[in-house]
Each structure stands twice: as C-alpha cells, then as structure tokens.
Amino acid sequence: xxxxxxxxxxxxxxxxxxxxxxxxxxxxxxxxxxxxxxxxxxxxxxxxxxxxxxxxxxxxxxxxxxxxxxxxxxxxxxxxxxxxxxxxxxxxxxxxxxxxxxxxxxxxxxxxxxxxxxxxxxxxxxxxxxxxxxxxxxxxxxxxxxxxxxxxxxxxxxxxxxxxxxxxxxxxxxxxxxxxxxxxxxxxxxxxxxxxxxxxxxxxxxxxxxxxxxxxxxxxxxxxxxxxxxxxxxxxxxxxxxxxxxxxxxxxxxxxxxxxxxxxxxxxxxxxxxxxxxxxxxxxxxxxxxxxxxxxxxxxxxxxxxxxxxxxxxxxxxxxxxxxxxxxxxxxxxxxxxxxxxxxxxxxxxxxxxxxxxxxxxxxxxxxxxxxxxxxxxxxxxxxxxxxxxxxxxxxxxxxxxxxxxxxxxxxxxxxxxxxxxxxxxxxxxxxxxxxxxxxxxxxxxxxxxxxxxxxxxxxxxxxxxxxxxxxxxxxxxxxxxxxxxxxxxxxxxxxxxxxxxxxxxxxxxxxxxxxxxxxxxxxxxxxxxxxxxxxxxxxxxxxxxxxxx
Amino acid sequence: xxxxxxxxxxxxxxxxxxxxxxxxxxxxxxxxxxxxxxxxxxxxxxxxxxxxxxxxxxxxxxxxxxxxxxxxxxxxxxxxxxxxxxxxxxx
Ligand code: HEM
Ligand code: SF4
Numbered sequence: 003x004x005x006x007x008x009x010x011x012x013x014x015x016x017x018x019x020x021x022x023x024x025x026x027x028x029x030x031x032x033x034x035x036x037x038x039x040x041x042x043x044x045x046x047x048x049x050x051x052x053x054x055x056x057x058x059x060x061x062x063x064x065x066x067x068x069x070x071x072x073x074x075x076x077x078x079x080x081x082x083x084x085x086x087x088x089x090x091x092x093x094x095x096x097x098x099x100x101x102x103x104x105x106x107x108x109x110x111x112x113x114x115x116x117x118x119x120x121x122x123x124x125x126x127x128x129x130x131x132x133x134x135x136x137x138x139x140x141x142x143x144x145x146x147x148x149x150x151x152x153x154x155x156x157x158x159x160x161x162x163x164x165x166x167x168x169x170x171x172x173x174x175x176x177x178x179x180x181x182x183x184x185x186x187x188x189x190x191x192x193x194x195x196x197x198x199x200x201x202x203x204x205x206x207x208x209x210x211x212x213x214x215x216x217x218x219x220x221x222x223x224x225x226x227x228x229x230x231x232x233x234x235x236x237x238x239x240x241x242x243x244x245x246x247x248x249x250x251x252x253x254x255x256x257x258x259x260x261x262x263x264x265x266x267x268x269x270x271x272x273x274x275x276x277x278x279x280x281x282x283x284x285x286x287x288x289x290x291x292x293x294x295x296x297x298x299x300x301x302x303x304x305x306x307x308x309x310x311x312x313x314x315x316x317x318x319x320x321x322x323x324x325x326x327x328x329x330x331x332x333x334x335x336x337x338x339x340x341x342x343x344x345x346x347x348x349x350x351x352x353x354x355x356x357x358x359x360x361x362x363x364x365x366x367x368x369x370x371x372x373x374x375x376x377x378x379x380x381x382x383x384x385x386x387x388x389x390x391x392x393x394x395x396x397x398x399x400x401x402x403x404x405x406x407x408x409x410x411x412x413x414x415x416x417x418x419x420x421x422x423x424x425x426x427x428x429x430x431x432x433x434x435x436x437x438x439x440x441x442x443x444x445x446x447x448x449x450x451x452x453x454x455x456x457x458x459x460x461x462x463x464x465x466x467x468x469x470x471x472x473x474x475x476x477x478x479x480x481x482x483x484x485x486x487x488x489x490x491x492x493x494x495x496x497x498x499x500x501x502x503x504x505x506x507x508x509x510x511x512x513x514x515x516x517x518x519x520x521x522x523x524x525x526x527x528x529x530x531x532x533x534x535x536x537x538x539x540x541x542x543x544x545x546x547x548x549x550x551x552x
Numbered sequence: 553x554x555x556x557x558x559x560x561x562x563x564x565x566x567x568x569x570x571x572x573x574x575x576x577x578x579x580x581x582x583x584x585x586x587x588x589x590x591x592x593x594x595x596x597x598x599x600x601x602x603x604x605x606x607x608x609x610x611x612x613x614x615x616x617x618x619x620x621x622x623x624x625x626x627x628x629x630x631x632x633x634x635x636x637x638x639x640x641x642x643x
Contacts, residue, residue: 029570031611049615051635054572084643099571343641414631415639423634425641475629 003064003366004149004293006114013157014111017118021045022104029101044124046117047103051418056095056103057120058110062130062148062172063091063369067356070367072113074352080106085352087337087345089181089409089460090169091129091369092120096416118156123164125155125235129171131179132370135294136378138326142191142198144174146290147227150282154228161235165242166250168235169207176489181371183215183491184208184463186252187234192221199223204234204264205256208457212493213253216261218268224287226272228280233272241267297364297379302329304382314389316400316438322385329382333363335375335392336399336407340432343425344410345373354395362388372409372448374402404441405449406432409460413453413470414477420453422470422477427451427506434507444514446527448487463487465529466513467494468506479506483513483540484532495537497544504551509544516543557597559620559628563589564600565635566613574635575613577603582613586636591625592618 006014021041028038042048046057058073065073073093077085080102081095088094098106110116119127128148135143151170155161161168171182172189182188188203200222206215222230234252241259243249256264306318321334335355338344347355359367359377362384368376380388392398401407408431411417413424428451435441450464461467467482478500485494501509516539520531532540563586564577575582576589577600583589592600597618604616619636620628627633634640 029611031609035569035608035614049567049572051631052572052574052638053567082643097572101570341642343643346643348643414634415641418631420631423630423640429641477630 003066004061004145004290010114011111014114014116017045017116018104018107018111021107025100025104040122042100042103043121044118045103045107046120047098047100048121049418050096050416051414051420052416053097054100054103055416056098056106056117057088057092058095058115058117059120059127060091060093060115060369061127061152062134062145063132063371064145065367065369066113067359067365067367069113069115070352070356070359072109072115074349074356076106076109077349077352083350084346084348086343086412087347087369087373087375089371089373089411089458090127091132091371092127093369094412096412119152121167122162123166123168124162125158125164125168125170128152128155129169129180129185129371131173131175132368132376133179133323133332133378134174135296136325136332137175139177140175140191140326141193142174143291143294144172144189144191145294146287147172147189147191149290149293150228150287151231154231154280160239164235164239165244166247166252168238168252170231178487178489178491179370181460181463181487181491182206183489184212184460184487185215187231188215189227194221197223200227200230202230202234204268205253205261206491207251207253208460208462209251210248210455210457211251211253212457212462213257214491214493215253216256218261218265225281225283228282229275230268230272232280233268233275236271237264237267296327297366299325299327299330299379301327304329306331306382307386309386313398313400314386317389317398318385320400320404320438321398321402325379327379331380331382331385333377333380333385333388334370334402335377335397336401337374338401338407338428338432339396339399340406340436341429342396343412343415344408344428347375351395351397354391355397358388358391358395362391372407374407400438401441403446403448405435405444405447406441407448408432409448409450409464411452411459413451413459417453419456420470421455421472422453422479424451424453424459424468424470427468427470427479427503430503430507431510444517444528445525446529449510450485450487460487461485462493463491464494465532466510471500473500477503479503481509481513483537484529486529497537498541499545502551505548508549508551512544512548513540516540519543557594557618557620560594561621561625562592562594562597562618563621563627564592564604564616565589565619565632566604566607566616569611569614576619576636582607586619586627591621
C-alpha cells in the first residue's frame, strides 16, 4: 500500500491548517458563503438536503484496517455512526458539522487520508479495479499508475479550474471492473510486442448526456503517460466550453469535434511537450511499484472447507473468487444486505471489518465501484471461520452480481439535486427478490438506480437502469434496458413511459418474464438475451395488459 | 431567492451555518422544528428576505429558501417534506 512521503505529509498537514483557518474566517464573517463555497468544495465539503456532506477519497479503493478504524471513529464521534461508500471509491459522511470538519480532516491526515480531489472542477480521485494485483489475467497492477497520476494531478496548477470535473480510471486487464469506459479518461494497460503500455480512451461519461469513451490511442508507451495526459487535459482546458455547464465536460468536446479532430489536437500538444520532467523512468516506476507488492503469501494446496451448510455454500459460490496465489481466495463483502441502504456501513461494521481484515486478510480492505467491499487475501482454510464472523456483523449476504446487488445513489433522502428517492426502490427490490435461489435463477443482473439525471447511481449502464423522476410532484421511475459498464460498455435504451413506485416491481417482474421466456439455456444471462432479441419484445410484454396499481 | 416562487403561503427555512442543520424561522428566531414556523404570505416575502439576508450576513444561516405550503397549510413538495422530517429509510 502507498505510504506518504514527507512531502505528501507536509502538503496534507498544511492543507488541514489552511482549511481550519478558512473555516474560522467564515464563522467570524470574514469570508462570505460565496467566497467560502469553492474553498470548502476543494476539501470535499458539500451542503446537502439536511446537512453538510463530507466526501473522503479512498484512492483506487484501497484501505488499511487502521484507516477503516479511523473512518469508523469519525463516523461515531462526528457523524451518525455510519458512512456511505460511493460508485467512485469514496466514502461520504452525511451529517458533519462545519465546526468539526477541520478536526475530521486532521484525524484523516493522521492515517494518510484526505478529502482533496473529491469535488470541484479538478481531476478527481483516480479510480481503479478493486481486484487490481489479484488476478492471473492481469497484465500489470494498475494501482501504481493510479498513484503516479495522483501525484501529478493533485494541485496541478493548470488543472485545478478545468471547465468541469474530470474523472480518470485505470485498469490492468481486458475485463473492466471499474466502469473505465464511462470516465473522462480511461486507461487500460495492454501489452504489444512484449512492451507494456496503455490503451487510452477519452470522452466517456454519464450524467444527462451519457457517452461511451472513444479510443484515442491504441498504444502509448508507459514513460509517456503523464505527457499524454497533460496533452489531453491541455486540449480540454483550451477548447472545452465554460459558457454552459451542461456542455462543459470533455465528452461534449470530443463529440462536437469528432474523435479524429480531437486526437489531432492532442497529438499536436503532445508533440510540443518536450517536458522531460514528466517522462517517467524505470527507477521511478519501480519505486512506486514497491508500495504495491503482495503480502507474503505462500502458494499451497489448501482447499475451501466443505460444510453442510447451504447458506455458507451459497456465499462461497457467490461472493468468493480465487486469488492468483493458489490456496488463497478473494472475498467480496456485499453492502447490500436486505433492508439496508446500498453502500452504507455502520461504524460497528467498520470496526469489526478492520479487525477481521487484520485476522484474515493482511489488514487490507478494498472498496468497489459497485459499492461493496473486498478482503483481498484470505487463506482458503479460514473461509468458514471468516464467514461465521462476517455473518455476525450482517456482512455475509450472498448476492454479489445478482439482482439485489444494486448500485444506488443517495437520491432524495439526502441529495438536494434529486428528483425522486432511490434507496427505497433498492430496498423494495431486495425485499421482493430476497430468496437466493430465485435470484440465482434470474442469474447475473445489474440493476442501477439514480435519483436524478446526473446518474451518480450509474443507471445508464445498468442491465436494468432505474431513473427517478418528478412528474407533477409525484415520484416516477423510468426504466432503461441493456446497459453495461463493463468492457462491452453500452448505454441502456429507454423502454417506454415511466412507472410509479407502486408499479415498479411489477414492471421489473414483467421484464424478467420476457427474459426467462427467451432464455435459450441456463447460462444465458439477461444482457445476452436482451442483445439477441432487442427492446421490442420487452416493450410489448411490459406495456400490453399492464395492470396499474394506484 | 424569490425568482421561481409559486403558491400563496410559505415557511422561511435555511441551514444553520455552524452545524448545517435545517432550520425554520419562528417568532423566536431560527428553530429546528417547523411546527412554530411563521406562515408567510406571498406579499410578505420581501420582508422575510431581508431578515434572512441579515442573518446570512451575521453568519447564523446559509442557503435560505421559502418552503411552499399547500391549501391545508402543510409542506407541499416531497423534497421539502423530507428536508423537514428527515430521511425516509432506516439505517
Ligand atoms: C452531494 C451529493 C452529490 C452531488 C451534488 C452530485 C452531483 C453530481 C452531478 C451534478 C453529476 C453530473 C455531472 C455531469 O454530468 O457533468 C454527477 C455525476 C456522477 N456522480 Fe454525483 N453527486 C453527488 C453524490 C454522488 C454519489 C453519492 C455518488 C456515488 C454513489 C456519485 C457518483 C457520481 C458518478 C459516478 C457520476 C457520473 C459520472 C460522470 O459522468 O461524472 N455522486 N454527480
Ligand atoms: S444522481 Fe442525482 S439524486 Fe443521485 S446523488 Fe447524483 S445528483 Fe443526487
């Protein structure tokens, strides 16, 4: 795991002091809210529907047990005993007091955490694959590259006031578990003629104009990565629109210019950058890679314990995957227990998890963009003990990748921008489809729910996407079908008129019936069937004879 | 603040600067309960705008807004209802 250098420590400590002073001046009236707002946003502090909200970065989703304990401590002391893990590998506190925020940031800095790059029109927290460094098919671990990019981007003087926010994701294999193609820049590590480099994608995004990123470079040598990013960002900074917030993201620029024209501008800027300082040499790379070595795992033949316990067996089947070192497993922890808001964890759960990770997973925890957690290195022989321990904490729900493993934004329960609630919808789904066997029969299915068109809950790329709308003061839900956030990223298609909350479950049932009717064999999943038969069949079955409940 | 106001009667609401908590304007000043909040007629809006501007300046509140009431005097929109009575889900 990355360790702060002395410079990192100094920067973070002085940033906390600076913010403390800014808060003091605000409370004394020496700064107006207008002057203060950009300053608080630079430190991750928003004002939401009920209270302030503090968004804390979890760079590339990696947490130590010490950090998780600190988050739990903050949740208990300064908040209401829980936190919300987001789709961009951050954690949000929903109730902090402005007065307490400098102290919270000080606490965070003591465990090498901060809330920088979690808001505003800067390069945001770099996100990555939660299985980085753990799988055999990976070409290279993306986390060191995230860290290299993080170092370059934090406080980059030219890129702190971009036309709009800017999100980058890096992955290390063909499989995309980080929704890389709906980021402003997506980087995939690839190998060509025995040389490792990057395939570069640009102009993806969600929000009101969802777009899948376009490939701008099939292969970029590693040493050029920062110069190339600098060239993209410079082009965006120069050409991106600042006159209209809805047209300010890089995706709009790429769309308006066309990828070829945009590429030529980038390549021109790239060729002008004789900035050797940004070229990374092997020594630098090696040094950063040193922070991300695996713990001392010894390959062995330990098998997963067999127990005559159906719940345990379901959990093994659904939530546990093999580690690249034989004899170990990767354990995925669902934060989608029935009746719980997706992505939320209580401080007690976090404290327990910190202890569990120390006992079972070399003190390491990962956060996924699907709002779940991961224990990355668990010995096979400990799996039954671990399951028992997780069960006590309500952290052993067996639903990874199934219909109740929904992604969900905070919606109108918390968010000032929402047009409808989203958490109650995910809870209705998890209540209705509670049964594991029923879920298993439906198979792999990603439902993603947003409380407004900003799409924080990724609805555009859900196999079934649900978007909350306001229709004359009533909550309505628009359904999209066929989206994907993976390597075959696709924006879902709107199926038709929206549904009231009371009709939504019936609508989902009907959609699933169409799927079941057309499924050719047991393993053909929802998305495959959708792609094969198209939206028409779903539409017909859904709207003919729909019995509306009031 | 008044730009898009519709309706006849309102409550004046805001967030407390120090804590961020939702507050309503009552005869006794800002309170976290809406029960005693003053019901404001549309033609009184200017007066209350001045009050909230002053309290913003005094660093008591931020983000003041008028909350629309329906004919029965209840808070009208779902967003304002949730803002008043809290999240609708269990943690
Ligand atoms: C304070 C609460 C929040 C506010 C004000 C907010 C605001 C926004 C806005 C305005 C957009 C649209 C950006 C655009 O189209 O240019 C957006 C997108 C997004 N937000 Fe949020 N959001 C909030 C909470 C969250 C949460 C809780 C999550 C994760 C669960 C999240 C993750 C995202 C993601 C993944 C996107 C789409 C990616 C993109 O195109 O930028 N946000 N958010
Ligand atoms: S999608 Fe809308 S409702 Fe949901 S968190 Fe984002 S801005 Fe808020």
